[in-house]
Amino acid sequence: MEAGASYQRFPKVKVRELKDDYLKFELRDTDASVANALRRVMIAEVPTIAIDLVEIEVNSSVLNDEFIAHRLGLIPLTSERAMSMRFSRDCDACDGDGQCEFCSVEFHLRAKCMTDQTLDVTSKDLISSDHTVVPVDFSDALGGDDSSEQKGITIVKLRRGQELRLRAIARKGIGKDHAKWSPAATVTFMYEPEIHINEDLMETLSLEQRQSWVESSPTKVFEMDPNTEQVVVIDPEAYTYDDEVIKKAEAMGKPGLVEIYAKEDSFIFTVESTGAIKSSQLVVNAIEVLKQKLDAVRLSEDTVEADDQFGELGAHMRGG
Amino acid sequence: MNAPDRYERFVVPEGTKKVSYERDTKIINAASFTIEREDHTIGNILRMQLHRDENVLFAGYKLPHPLQYKIIVRVHTTSQSSPMQAYNQAINDLDKELDHLRNAFETEMAKHSRDY
Numbered sequence: 030m031e032a033g034a035s036y037q038r039f040p041k042v043k044v045r046e047l048k049d050d051y052l053k054f055e056l057r058d059t060d061a062s063v064a065n066a067l068r069r070v071m072i073a074e075v076p077t078i079a080i081d082l083v084e085i086e087v088n089s090s091v092l093n094d095e096f097i098a099h100r101l102g103l104i105p106l107t108s109e110r111a112m113s114m115r116f117s118r119d120c121d122a123c124d125g126d127g128q129c130e131f132c133s134v135e136f137h138l139r140a141k142c143m144t145d146q147t148l149d150v151t152s153k154d155l156i157s158s159d160h161t162v163v164p165v166d167f168s169d170a171l172g173g174d175d176s177s178e179q180k181g182i183t184i185v186k187l188r189r190g191q192e193l194r195l196r197a198i199a200r201k202g203i204g205k206d207h208a209k210w211s212p213a214a215t216v217t218f219m220y221e222p223e224i225h226i227n228e229d230l231m232e233t234l235s236l237e238q239r240q241s242w243v244e245s246s247p248t249k250v251f252e253m254d255p256n257t258e259q260v261v262v263i264d265p266e267a268y269t270y271d272d273e274v275i276k277k278a279e280a281m282g283k284p285g286l287v288e289i290y291a292k293e294d295s296f297i298f299t300v301e302s303t304g305a306i307k308s309s310q311l312v313v314n315a316i317e318v319l320k321q322k323l324d325a326v327r328l329s330e331d332t333v334e335a336d337d338q339f340g341e342l343g344a345h346m347r348g349g
Numbered sequence: 350m351n352a353p354d355r356y357e358r359f360v361v362p363e364g365t366k367k368v369s370y371e372r373d374t375k376i377i378n379a380a381s382f383t384i385e386r387e388d389h390t391i392g393n394i395l396r397m398q399l400h401r402d403e404n405v406l407f408a409g410y411k412l413p414h415p416l417q418y419k420i421i422v423r424v425h426t427t428s429q430s431s432p433m434q435a436y437n438q439a440i441n442d443l444d445k446e447l448d449h450l451r452n453a454f455e456t457e458m459a460k461h462s463r464d465y
Binding site for chain 1: 355356358359360366367368369370372382384387389390391393394395396397398401402403433436437438439440442443444445446447448449450451453454455457458460461462
C-alpha cells in the first residue's frame with residue numbers, strides 16, 4: 030500500500046547568535062508553513078510551569094487578593110522539568126489540587142513590614158518546595174551597570190504593619206490556556222531578502238542622486254562607498270520589505286534600478302525567551318511538541334477499518 | 350461566571366474521536382478529515398505537505414469557526430493514490446522532516462557551544 034515516493038525535505042539550520050534568553054538562527058530548505066508552525070508552537074504550545082492556584086492567608090497590603098494572585102501567575106519560573114511533568118488535569122496520582130510531585134510545585138510567601146522603610150516583596154521572597162522550579166534570576170543576564178543589586182520581580186510594596194502571607198501552587202500549562210505559561214517573549218521569522226542592484230542603471234545616476242536614493246531607505250540597507258562612489262548592499266536583512274527604494278527609483282525615472290526578492294525557502298528566526306527555558310531548549314521542545322501533535326492526528330485503526338468496509342460496499346453499489 | 354473552561358480549546362472531549370474521516374459521496378478519491386482541537390499550526394503544514402504530493406489534485410483546510418475548535422482538511426487525489434494514503438504519507442514525511450530538523454539543530458548547537 031505504501032507508495033515508494035517520499036516528499037520529505039531536509040531543512041538546514043545555522044545558529045548566528047546564542048544567549049540563554051536569545052537566539053538567532055537561519056532555517057533553510059523548508060517552507061513558510063513549517064516555519065510558522067514552529068513559531069506558533071513556541072509561543073502557545075511549549076509547556077512551562079507557572080503559579081495557578083493561590084491561597085491567601087493574610088493580605089493587608091494595598092493590592093487586593095486577585096490582583097496579587099494574577100501577578101504571581103505572571104512570574105516566570107524555571108521550567109526545564111515541564112516537558113517531563115504531567116498536566117494536573119491528567120495526573121492520576123492526585124486529584125489535581127497540588128501536593129503531587131508529578132504535576133505541581135508548592136510555594137510559600139511570608140512578608141511583613143516592621144519598619145518605616147517601605148518593604149518590597151519580590152519574586153525572591155517566594156520559597157519553593159522544589160529547588161529545580163524557582164523564580165527566574167535575571168541578575169547575571171542584565172549585568173552591566175551594578176548600580177543596584179538585582180532584587181527579583183516586585184510583587185507588592187508594604188508599609189509599616191502591612192503583611193502578606195500566602196501559599197501558591199504552580200502547575201504545568203501551555204500558552205494557549207493562558208499567556209502566563211508562554212515561554213516566549215517574542216518569536217519572529219522573516220524571509221531572507223535577495224537584493225540585486227542594476228549596476229548599469231546605477232552608473233547613469235549622479236552622485237547626489239545615488240546619495241538620495243540610498244537615503245530613501247528607512248533602514249540602513251545600502252551605503253555609498255566614499256572612495257569608489259559605488260552603491261553597495263551593506264545589510265540586506267535590515268530591509269523591511271517597505272518598497273521605499275523601489276518607489277524612489279521609479280520616481281527618479283529609473284524603474285528596475287534594484288530588484289528585491291524574498292527567498293521563499295529561507296528564514297531568519299529570532300527567539301526571545303522569558304527565562305523559563307533556555308532559548309535553544311525552546312526550539313528543541315517546539316520541534317518535539319510539533320512531532321507529538323502530528324502523531325496525535327494519525328488515523329486510528331478503527332477509522333481505517335470502518336472505511337475499508339465502506340469501500341467494499343461502495344464498490345458493490347458502483348460496479349454491481 | 351458561565352465562561353467555558355479554557356482547556357476546551359485543546360483537550361479532546363471524552364467519547365470524541367481526534368480524527369474522523371468522511372468520503373465524498375459524489376467524487377471518488379475525495380474525502381475530508383475532521384481533526385478535533387487543532388488549528389492552523391497543523392492545518393497549514395498538512396495542506397502544504399499534501400501539495401508536494403503529485404497524486405494530490407486538491408488539498409485544503411478550513412477552520413469553520415473560531416469557537417469551534419476543529420479543522421477540516423479536504424483531500425482529492427488521482428486514482429494512483431487515495432486521500433487516506435496521501436494523508437498518511439504527508440504525516441510521515443513531516444515527521445521525518447522534523448526528525449531531521451531536530452538533529453540538524455542539535456548538531457548546530459553542539460558546534461556552537463564548543464566555540465565558546
